[in-house]
Amino acid sequence: KAGVTQTPRYLIKTRGQQVTLSCSPISGHRSVSWYQQTPGQGLQFLFEYFSETQRNKGNFPGRFSGRQFSNSRSEMNVSTLELGDSALYLCASSEGQGALHEQFFGPGTRLTVL
Amino acid sequence: AQSVTQLGSHVSVSEGALVLLRCNYSSSVPPYLFWYVQYPNQGLQLLLKYTTGATLVKGINGFEAEFKKSETSFHLTKPSAHMSDAAEYFCAVSESWGDKIIFGKGTRLHILP
Numbered sequence: 001k002a003g004v005t006q007t008p009r010y011l012i013k014t015r016g017q018q019v020t021l022s023c024s025p026i027s028g029h030r031s032v033s034w035y036q037q038t039p040g041q042g043l044q045f046l047f048e049y050f051s052e053t054q055r056n057k058g059n060f061p062g063r064f065s066g067r068q069f070s071n072s073r074s075e076m077n078v079s080t081l082e083l084g085d086s087a088l089y090l091c092a093s094s095e096g097q098g099a100l101h102e103q104f105f106g107p108g109t110r111l112t113v114l
Numbered sequence: 115a116q117s118v119t120q121l122g123s124h125v126s127v128s129e130g131a132l133v134l135l136r137c138n139y140s141s142s143v144p145p146y147l148f149w150y151v152q153y154p155n156q157g158l159q160l161l162l163k164y165t166t167g168a169t170l171v172k173g174i175n176g177f178e179a180e181f182k183k184s185e186t187s188f189h190l191t192k193p194s195a196h197m198s199d200a201a202e203y204f205c206a207v208s209e210s211w212g213d214k215i216i217f218g219k220g221t222r223l224h225i226l227p
Contacts, residue, residue, distance in 0.1 A: 004157070035217070042219030043158075043204060056214040090157060099146050099208030099215050100165065105157030 001026055004093050004106035012112045018079040021109045025072050025093030031055075032074040033103060034066060037088040046089075049074055050097040078111075086113045116141040116207045118218035126224040133177075133192040135221050137205030140186065147188040148206040148215065149179055158204065164188065175199070200225045 005024045013019050025032050033056075034046040045058035049068035066076045072093070078085055088108040094101035121136040139145055146165050150158040162173025169181040179190045188205060205218040 033214070040219075043206075043217035045214045045216060048214060055212070058214065092158070098210070098212035099148075100211040102160050102163075103158075103215070105159070107155070107157050 001028075004091060004104055006089075006091050006106040006109050008109060009107065010110045010112075012114065013081050014114050015081055015083060017081050018077065019081060019111060021076045021078075021089055021091075021111075023074045023076070023091030023093075023106060025074070025091075026104055029093035029095055029104070030072050031094045031097050031101065032068055032072065033092045033094075034074070034076050035090045035092070036060075037090055037108070038086075043090070046076065048097065055097050081113045083113050086111060116145060116209050116216050118205050118207050118216060120203075120205050120218035120221050122221055123219065124222045124224065126226055127195045128226045129197055130194050133190070133195045133199065133223065135190040135203050135205075135223065137179075137188045137190065137218060138186050139188060139205070139207045141207055141209055143209050144183075146208045146211070147179075147181060148208075149173065149177070149188075149190050150204045150206060150217075152202045152204065152220075154201070161190070161203075195223075195225050197225050197227070199223060 031050040033048040035043045048056040052068045068074045090108045092103035092105045117140045119138045148163045149161040164181045172178045202222045208215045
């Protein structure tokens with residue numbers, strides 16, 4: 001099976017712009033989670049989608065949003081970008097919702113905000 | 115709310131020496147605990163997990179971790195370090211099967227020749 005794919009792999013934006021990141025899960029996986037990884041904060045949970053519904057949410061402002069499509073692919077959107085949004089954004093897929101199902105991570109999208 | 119503290123953002127060990135990466139958690143209920151590894155320029159990979167039952171958990175690549183409730187710890191060990199173990203390691207916790215996973219800030223393991 002193909003692994004989790006994330007596009008684009010690298011992205012450069014300026015403050016105030018918005019960005020959309022895409023994640024294609026492993027075939028058959030119905031849950032997609034998003035994380036923000038920065039050197040100072042490690043991995044921080046953004047949200048989890050299962051069957052097109054947001055099931056869990058982290059402590060991020062409303063500028064961060066996501067959605068999941070019927071084929072389980074997911075997108076994450078960040079509006080009004082700030083310098084502090086520069087990070088590696090990781091997507092993980094699993095067969096089911098929540099912690100008991102092993103998460104498989106993609107390579108990430110490196111976002112740089114100038 | 116659950117949280118994870120990893121002691122030491124960088125740990126260096128000599129090749130062949132014991133690897134010990136420390137993790138303490140905070141949880142209001144019996145937790146589910148995880149260790150993930152991230153090799154350079156790659157995504158995270160699950161090393162091992164504790165859900166219930168035996169407190170000593172064995173994972174891939176010779177790693178193991180022991181759940182100690184009295185110490186709220188879940189330290190990761192490997193008897194003999196190999197150069198290929200150089201990576202960043204993340205401890206994580208979840209409070210229920212359907213809940214999100216909360217990660218620690220990570221420990222970068224350096225292997226000295």
